[in-house]
Amino acid sequence: xxxxxxxxxxxxxxxxxxxxxxxxxxxxxxxxxxxxxxxxxxxxxxxxxxxxxxxxxxxxxxxxxxxxxxxxxxxxxxxxxxxxxxxxxxxxxxxxxxxxxxxxxxxxxxxxxxxxxxxxxxxxxxxxxxxxxxxxxxxxxxxxxxxxxxxxxxxxxxxxxxxxxxxxxxxxxxxxxxxxxxxxxxxxxxxxxxxxxxxxxxxxxxxxxxxxxxxxxxxxxxxxxxxxxxxxxxxxxxxxxxxxxxxxxxxxxxxxxxxxxxxxxxxxxxxxxxxxxxxxxxxxxxxxxxxxxxxxxxxxxxxxxxx
Amino acid sequence: xxxxxxxxxxxxxxxxxxxxxxxxxxxxxxxxxxxxxxxxxxxxxxxxxxxxxxxxxxxxxxxxxxxxxxxxxxxxxxxxxxxxxxxxxxxxxxxxxxxxxxxxxxxxxxxxxxxxxxxxxxxxxxxxxxxxxxxxxxxxxxxxxxxxxxxxxxxxxxxxxxxxxxxxxxxxxxxxxxxxxxxxxxxxxxxxxxxxxxxxxxxxxxxxxxxxxxxxxxxxxxxxxxxxxxxxxxxxxxxxxxxxxxxxxxxxxxxxxxxx
Numbered sequence: 323x324x325x326x327x328x329x330x331x332x333x334x335x336x337x338x339x340x341x342x343x344x345x346x347x348x349x350x351x352x353x354x355x356x357x358x359x360x361x362x363x364x365x366x367x368x369x370x371x372x373x374x375x376x377x378x379x380x381x382x383x384x385x386x387x388x389x390x391x392x393x394x395x396x397x398x399x400x401x402x403x404x405x406x407x408x409x410x411x412x413x414x415x416x417x418x419x420x421x422x423x424x425x426x427x428x429x430x431x432x433x434x435x436x437x438x439x440x441x442x443x444x445x446x447x448x449x450x451x452x453x454x455x456x457x458x459x460x461x462x463x464x465x466x467x468x469x470x471x472x473x474x475x476x477x478x479x480x481x482x483x484x485x486x487x488x489x490x491x492x493x494x495x496x497x498x499x500x501x502x503x504x505x506x507x508x509x510x511x512x513x514x515x516x517x518x519x520x521x522x523x524x525x526x527x528x529x530x531x532x533x534x535x536x537x538x539x540x541x542x543x544x545x546x547x548x549x550x551x552x553x554x555x556x557x558x559x560x561x562x563x564x565x566x567x568x569x570x571x572x573x574x575x576x577x578x579x580x581x582x583x584x585x586x587x588x589x590x591x592x593x594x595x596x597x598x599x600x601x602x603x604x605x606x607x608x609x610x611x612x613x614x615x616x617x618x619x620x621x622x623x624x625x626x627x628x629x
Numbered sequence: 630x631x632x633x634x635x636x637x638x639x640x641x642x643x644x645x646x647x648x649x650x651x652x653x654x655x656x657x658x659x660x661x662x663x664x665x666x667x668x669x670x671x672x673x674x675x676x677x678x679x680x681x682x683x684x685x686x687x688x689x690x691x692x693x694x695x696x697x698x699x700x701x702x703x704x705x706x707x708x709x710x711x712x713x714x715x716x717x718x719x720x721x722x723x724x725x726x727x728x729x730x731x732x733x734x735x736x737x738x739x740x741x742x743x744x745x746x747x748x749x750x751x752x753x754x755x756x757x758x759x760x761x762x763x764x765x766x767x768x769x770x771x772x773x774x775x776x777x778x779x780x781x782x783x784x785x786x787x788x789x790x791x792x793x794x795x796x797x798x799x800x801x802x803x804x805x806x807x808x809x810x811x812x813x814x815x816x817x818x819x820x821x822x823x824x825x826x827x828x829x830x831x832x833x834x835x836x837x838x839x840x841x842x843x844x845x846x847x848x849x850x851x852x853x854x855x856x857x858x859x860x861x862x863x864x865x866x867x868x869x870x871x872x873x874x875x876x877x878x879x880x881x882x883x884x885x886x887x888x889x
Contacts, residue, residue: 347683347684347698347712348683348696348697348698348699349696349698349699350698350700373712374683374698374712393758394758394759394760395757395758395759395760395761396757396758397757397760399659399695399696399697399698399699400659400695400696400699403756403757404757407755408754408755408756409755411752411755412752412753412754412755414751420743420758420759421759422759422760422761422762422763422764422767423682423712423716423759423760423761423764424713424716424717424719424720424761424764425763425764427712427713427716428713430713431713442720443720443767443768443807443808444720444763444764444767444768445763445767446767446793446805446806446807447767447790447793447796447801447802447805447806447807448763448767448790448791448792448793449743449749449789449790449791450759450763450791459749464806472806473806474806502700502703502709503683503684503685503703503709503710503711504684504709504710504711505683505684505711505712506711506712506713507711508711508713509711509713558700560700560703564700612700616691616692616700616701616704617700617703617704618692618699618700618701618704620692
């Protein structure tokens with residue numbers, strides 16, 4: 323049976339009040355067309371379990387779609403703070419709990435293996451575990467190993483209601499292939515109660531079976547899949563198109579002020595994804611295409627930012 | 630004192646590069662640590678292995694990456710994996726040196742990258758959060774911290790321990806269950822601090838060329854003395870400097886010296 327759906331049908335899987343997690347790392351791999359569709363649908367009260375999907379987190383924070391954040395780090399590499407995310411915490415409008423990257427990834431990995439808890443050596447001695455008054459900041463247990471007495475931290479597994487990933491290509495059975503570093507996608511996709519995927523291109527299943535080493539998430543884990551070209555924009559897809567640094571700069575500028583960001587977000591989410599791409603224009607989109615040898619654009623970042 | 634052509638950032642990168650030994654496995658982030666690792670590999674440590682939290686293993690980039698997620702960093706890598714994979718190697722104890730930045734660092738090498746002012750629940754300013762920093766600080770065999778030498782950055786005690794150094798000093802790190810390791814040094818724009826092996830408190834190990842000892846004392850928020858006749862941080866020679874500048878031809882991380 324075909325799992326192919328439209329972006330709109332796919333986004334309908336996420337309903338207000340659910341917990342979600344997105345693929346992505348820095349300015350790459352993030353299912354941003356899906357995120358913009360959630361903004362259009364005015365989904366609310368989401369719990370975002372996020373490790374590296376800064377773009378999803380900051381956009382949804384700016385849209386007022388979040389009730390709770392379970393996070394390890396959100397920043398715009400090379401551009402500084404995720405201001406909507408920071409503001410949501412500073413203004414007390416979202417609940418939040420902090421982990422390290424490995425601690426949160428381990429919670430996904432525990433869920434991915436059906437284990438009752440994750441085991442890490444991180445967090446010990448830090449304020450991520452608890453405050454001076456002894457109150458626990460996150461649910462955990464310090465535990466001495468029965469095999470030698472070393473101390474570890476136990477954490478509950480985490481299994482978001484919906485995990486959303488964006489890949490380079492996939493097929494009607496939901497197989498998803500990705501080129502390059504895979505962020506936390508392997509763990510997220512196995513941990514999620516429901517996994518949906520957008521891909522740059524749907525291809526014949528024979529093409530997937532001819533290159534199984536490229537498949538990061540096998541179709542058996544994926545409920546629905548949609549073909550969404552440039553679905554990661556403004557983040558990039560290795561070997562296809564680079565991050566749109568000029569766009570990123572506009573976004574970061576707009577996010578300095580909540581009112582300005584609201585206007586900006588209304589504009590970029592006007593119409594559907596096709597309308598979004600039409601506004602960007604063919605020239606701009608093709609201008610992001612990667613150099614076939616290097617896998618990225620050779621000149622996009624010139625003078626764009628200075629950390 | 631001989632004339633020094635190197636900028637402050639170049640002296641910092643050179644100091645960091647010298648902490649990397651040939652054969653080390655190093656956990657690297659964006660910016661000056663990235664350049665330090667490349668410089669070490671191009672000079673005294675040709676067989677160093679570089680790991681990035683984005684899952685990139687030992688890249689050999691042609692173009693300088695703007696961050697660890699930048700596709701430029703995948704070029705020439707021996708392997709590209711995921712975040713969980715490389716951080717598992719870190720936890721296993723495979724990393725000799727990990728680099729850390731800091732919004733705040735204290736006299737015992739603890740780092741805050743979570744909040745500024747207020748408290749955790751009601752921060753004056755919310756920062757990005759731990760990311761891989763707590764993992765590096767917990768599990769790397771040693772860490773090198775790089776930050777700006779300002780009284781509000783080098784503080785007696787961080788507002789929030791995102792990443793543990795030696796906690797309260799002495800044996801507190803080990804008593805918390807953390808493995809040995811912790812901060813090896815802090816490299817600032819003025820000086821290099823190292824840690825007393827017994828008290829685990831920072832002391833001034835060297836000050837950069839042209840820096841007055843009083844400036845280090847004034848610009849450091851925790852109590853510190855600069856011993857008489859303290860060493861000067863070595864500056865890179867012209868050959869090393871040329872090598873380093875060629876790695877950042879557009880001045881992404883290294884500002885160009887005036888007139889250069």
